[in-house]
């Protein structure tokens with residue numbers, strides 16, 4: 001074992017200079033690690049930790065944020081609301097980031113203001129929910145770490161309760177972003193109870209309204225969930241062609257599509273007839289590339305809301321915000337490579353239910369399901385793949 005361990009780690013060190021700031025190498029490195037995991041299974045968990053530790057060290061000494069902007073409650077699922085002293089528990093400042101020479105924009109030279117309408121920008125939308133804040137911050141961190149031109153990324157943050165702007169600003173001082181308030185009342189009357197409580201948060205439905213919330217000059221957006229990390233350059237996802245489609249996402253045509261809707265739905269032809277002439281496949285709404293121009297033109301928000309109204313009166317599905325997307329878009333989605341949503345890593349959070357990766361390359365790891373890596377790491381019962389989330393975590397006191 002010692003031999004295997006040392007030969008593997010020396011291979012990593014040979015191929016990847018961890019101290020180097022060259023982003024291409026940083027981008028490749030988790031993919032190679034994942035390869036190791038695939039082929040050696042659980043045994044490799046220990047290896048992952050060892051292999052990861054140099055990259056952990058490459059993060060500069062963290063600086064605690066001692067601000068008072070956040071005097072609300074930080075709640076985590078399964079815990080009673082607890083007041084966190086922000087002097088002790090807060091987010092460390094991320095390392096500074098800059099564009100590589102080959103970036104097309106002039107931002108690295110000019111210090112002038114960027115406007116959200118600049119056509120060179122890559123637009124990413126993420127919700128900032130107090131319960132998933134740690135995940136959102138890790139997601140942002142991962143995107144910046146693996147991007148060749150991180151200064152060309154504009155983040156659109158959707159929030160509902162607390163003003164998190166100062167917290168984001170102190171964690172990522174150079175970040176280009178805007179915070180939007182999403183009024184829970186917009187969807188309050190449209191949400192029906194779903195099987196999983198966590199899926200009923202109004203902010204889960206904010207993605208339905210991106211076309212209205214974001215500035216009209218923003219023509220395309222990548223929507224990302226808060227329980228994922230990106231381990232590749234997000235600009236590759238950004239430039240994916242959607243053809244004539246409005247939404248792009250990895251499709252899963254082998255999944256049993258029937259189970260996403262109730263028997264009542266399938267037996268009522270007025271409802272299930274919506275899929276006539278389509279070849280609907282399941283897709284996950286946690287990673288989507290959205291053409292906002294087409295979305296606005298065809299008012300997909302209204303179409304989604306109509307299905308939510310129907311759901312309120314006659315239960316046609318069990319899950320939360322996902323099924324309306326399937327109803328409106330399944331079969332009309334631009335298929336994106338599966339590497340951009342290695343989903344299901346959350347599993348069902350029952351001991352021993354850790355998930356493995358799907359075959360193939362990985363650009364994005366998604367802990368969908370009820371198990372979240374930060375909770376499992378904190379409880380000292382992590383799944384092997386949770387070690388791939390940990391390097392992006394900025395939560396906690398300054399060491």
Ligand SMILES: *[C@@H]1O[C@H](CO)[C@@H](O)[C@H](O)[C@H]1NC(C)=O
Nearest residue numbers: 255256257258259260261263
């Ligand atoms: C798909 O799911 C439905 C509903 O749960 C079930 O009745 C059906 O047998 C499943 N089909 C296959 C091919 O597994």
